[in-house]
Amino acid sequence: MPLNALGRDIPAFIEGYGKVKPYRGAFALQPSGNVVGPRLRVTNADRTDKVLPDLKAAIAASGLKSGMTISFHHHLRNGDYVVNQVIDACAEMGIRDLTIFPTALFGVHKHLIDHIQSGVIARIWGSVNGPIGQLVSAGGLGAPTVLRSHGGRPRAIMCGDVHIDVAFMAAPSCDRYGNMNGMQGPSACGALGYAFTDCQYADCVVAVTDNLVPYPNAPISINQTCADFVVAVPSIGDPAGIVSGTTKVTRDPLRLLIARYASRLIEASPYFQTGISFQTGASGIALAVTAFMKEAMLRKGIKGSFGLGGITSYFVDLLREGLVDKLLDVQSFDLGAVKSIAEDPRHVEISADMYANPWNRGAAVNMLDVVILGATEVDRDFNVNVNTEADGALLHGIGGHQDTAAGAKLTIIAQPLLRGRIPCVTDTVYSVTTPGECVDAVVTEYGITVNPRRADLVEACRGIRDVPVISMDELANKARRMSGPMDPVETTGRIVGIIEWRDGTVIDVVRQLKK
Amino acid sequence: MRRTMLYLPGNNPNMLVRGHLFGSDGIVMDMEDAVALSEKDAARIMISKFLRRGDFGRVEVTVRINGADTEFWKKDLEAVVPCKRLDGIRLPKADSPQIIKDVDEELSRLEDKYGIAQGHIKLFCILETAYGIWHAYDVATASKRVTAILPGGEDLVADLKTSRTPEGTELEWSRRMIVIAARAAGVDAIDLMFPRVTDDKGLRRDAQFSKDLGFDGKSVIHPNQIPVIHEIFTPSEKEIEKAQRIIAAAEDARARGLGTVSVDGRMVDVPVVKRAHYILVKAGLEKEDE
């Protein structure tokens, strides 16, 4: 079996996927040719209203047939109703064997398990978690699921790797001609970053809204030239599941300790000066890092240039307090962020393409100084796994992990060394998401561990007195000593998950778990 | 340094695994108040195993055993003394010199039995009755093992026949007396823990009070309290710089045969120099004179 550049066994051809382009290095592959595009069409003045009475009418009008590919975005998160409603309608109409291409799935989508088992859904190209992830890991899906990062997915669409027949786009605010935004309405979700590329490239775009407004809508995130049909439904989602009230910084002492160490590393790095840009996301540790960084920035009189990524109200506060100049928002996590993006011109909505696509004229991740990320595992070569859990189950998507790690000047993985008995530092990760060449440091409750590739950071850390600095060997040995020897994961040969790198090469595969 | 000593409930594996990572100067694995009666055996076995196998970095490792007035204390000592990583025993209800002598004797017997250096295990005495507070000096000097005395909390309040107030009036004088007795006896004084874990402002006020009274540090019940207390108990850069100037000026005066000298308009005499050295000790820049 051939090995890719990280030494992982990947076959040359995978049933249900096709010919494999093996991973060759984070920046190895060069694109050639042009982007693909949707077919031309004409829309004349005799049609001024794209609204159809219900989802079934839209599905029929779209020409959706069994075997086709449909896509969704995940901006409604765990409050989403649209995916389940669309698949239910397809099932009732006798449409089967579909490939679904969501940007992510959540617990609420466990409803789809029946449709998977009945054959309505044949393939999932996107992350799987919770019960669907368990089902996939046990071999319950006929074809392997394909995971792509936030930047790799638009690239795949633009290259024609994935062809979207119909995109069903939940739109919290939409007019009768298809101008959409995510900032207004009862199901407001803020930025619609993950919807842009689908709308630009799908053969047919159906906007699904619970807030039909008079023409023309404003502001316009995704404009009318993309929309084929509009459907008004009673509700596209549950606000309580779409956005949380406010995101609060954790008080968990272990997470605060790790966050303090990570913040200390950032302070010691050459990037901690006015104009710093950073991305932290909404996890407990990452948010706490932002809180400590804020203290340090105030102490040293440093102003940030921009915050990037999934935006929380905590980041919005930094904007309001003048600690950061702009926010580039691909996904808004809470009510504060939704309100801010609607009202504050310094809080800018960006598409996933602009955020993270490696094959365009420059994504925002390239301008990023610091990113704080998590992991389920890191190995001695600093390769990172975020997709599989210790038992080998495929339970998490890639998100923006690969893209931010590849783009940011300082990529920090901040994670407790042990979760229960399970160590997050191992000799070799069970599956690779992000290669070690993109990872600069690991921070745990045992201190700061710098990738030896970064001689400059190793040097910068020499001056740190108040935080332990520990080598990867010491850290991995400590993890092994504390957790003890691990039994191997038992799998069958069958591949149930394919992890693509940003450039469409296959960086690793996940195999079916033995009963 | 004993600015902070973090209590770790003895029957709680999560805290026992991680407790030493939060930066406190010492840890107190608790077999007493943090452990229900029905779980004393479980805590004893758990703590014993951790002491034999765990790696605790550089913190001072102590165990709060059950009081000498219980059926547990001898079994508690038997379980932990053989473990070489143990630095000290925190003894609750240590209210008379006789109790100290009894525990000292038992410790010596166990040190002998298990080949531990005689006198290695130190005693931290919690005074939880009016009698104990009154005899704090005698308790502190009852054995060479005594390295610190501490005021009691709830039990002491009850013995004083009063109740707790937000201002802490009821325990204020007990705390003051502990400091006096500790200094007279040449041992450390470690103050009460601050119970309201989410009250950062209250913690600051209380820790500042502890420091101003002259305590060496405080007991801690939650890791989040540690950085605040360290901030207050550790001399600032300004204080350190001034202390160094004072010491340098005094050295200079002595070398030149001058009687007294002035720094920043204040006369620098012997007590001032002594305080300056103490600040450098607290800052970790100087070793304490034994």
Add this chain to the structure above:
Amino acid sequence: MKFASAGTLESMDCLVTVSEGGRGSGLAVELEGSGVSRFRSAMEKTVRDTLEALGANDLMVNVNDRGALDVVLEARVETAVKRLRGER
């Protein structure tokens, strides 16, 4: 049937229940919970080694794990056995 237990289902702990088996039944060890997928062998060894050191036999042992390190598993097994023997 006489049985005893020690530990909890809190994170990093495990609940160990031991009960008397018939005479000559040997040791029956049952493991469940989060550590089992990767630590079954290590857990089984620790349980058996601990029982052996205590001279315990003819027991049924159930471990419901919530991520207990080896030292914690050992402590809970020992405590459960001692409780079964009436030593508190």
